[in-house]
Amino acid sequence: MSKRKSAKYKLDRRMGENIWGRPKSPVNTRPNPPGQHGARRKGKLSDYGIQLRAKQKLKGYYGDVTEKQFKRTYQEASQMKGDTGQNLIGLLEQRLDMVVYRAKFAPTIFAARQIVSHGHIYVNGVKCNIASRRIKVGDVIALGSKAKEMALVIEAQALPEREIPDYVANDGTDKVTFVRVPTLDEVPYPVKMEPNLVVEFYSR
Numbered sequence: 001m002s003k004r005k006s007a008k009y010k011l012d013r014r015m016g017e018n019i020w021g022r023p024k025s026p027v028n029t030r031p032n033p034p035g036q037h038g039a040r041r042k043g044k045l046s047d048y049g050i051q052l053r054a055k056q057k058l059k060g061y062y063g064d065v066t067e068k069q070f071k072r073t074y075q076e077a078s079q080m081k082g083d084t085g086q087n088l089i090g091l092l093e094q095r096l097d098m099v100v101y102r103a104k105f106a107p108t109i110f111a112a113r114q115i116v117s118h119g120h121i122y123v124n125g126v127k128c129n130i131a132s133r134r135i136k137v138g139d140v141i142a143l144g145s146k147a148k149e150m151a152l153v154i155e156a157q158a159l160p161e162r163e164i165p166d167y168v169a170n171d172g173t174d175k176v177t178f179v180r181v182p183t184l185d186e187v188p189y190p191v192k193m194e195p196n197l198v199v200e201f202y203s204r
Helices: 009-015 047-061 067-078 084-093 096-102 109-117 151-157 195-202
Strands: 121-123 140-143 168-170 175-178
Touching: 047 067, 047 195, 067 084, 067 195, 084 096, 084 195, 096 109, 096 121, 096 140, 096 175, 109 151
Parallel strands: none
Antiparallel strands: 121 140, 140 175, 168 175
């Protein structure tokens, strides 16, 4: 499992956006980039810089996805029929940790990854601890019996700032079904994501 080596909210400040939509994000009160000279580091980005920023923002949103994993997902998306940007979003949303997050089983994508890796999630009745597992349409994702009583899960289900999207059907408080692979406009990103710029970045 990959490990985040820097404070996750630094990404918010670097991007100047609250990319997870969390109330306690420091960007809400400190909009400048992190670092001693953050307030002075403002300049016009090149086309490459804009594309890199879009890639870093999208990759960062999905938590501890490594560059190698993210690029491999892009390459898979580029080989599929249809729009590569839409395919990329669809593949990222099919990750088990992301479905757990969308189902409000965890308050953050990082917590969702932890819950999966600790063996609290079942896919079609079978325990799975692989956060990057690709979920298929029709798969049922459920919480384990111990997880139902975890404070983290109870907190997540009470969060007012997030709703369960239509492509994840809620079968109660501890079980969901992945109904369909979403399109970009169906994914409830708190900020604007631009997968077309990510495609441009990798296809240079």
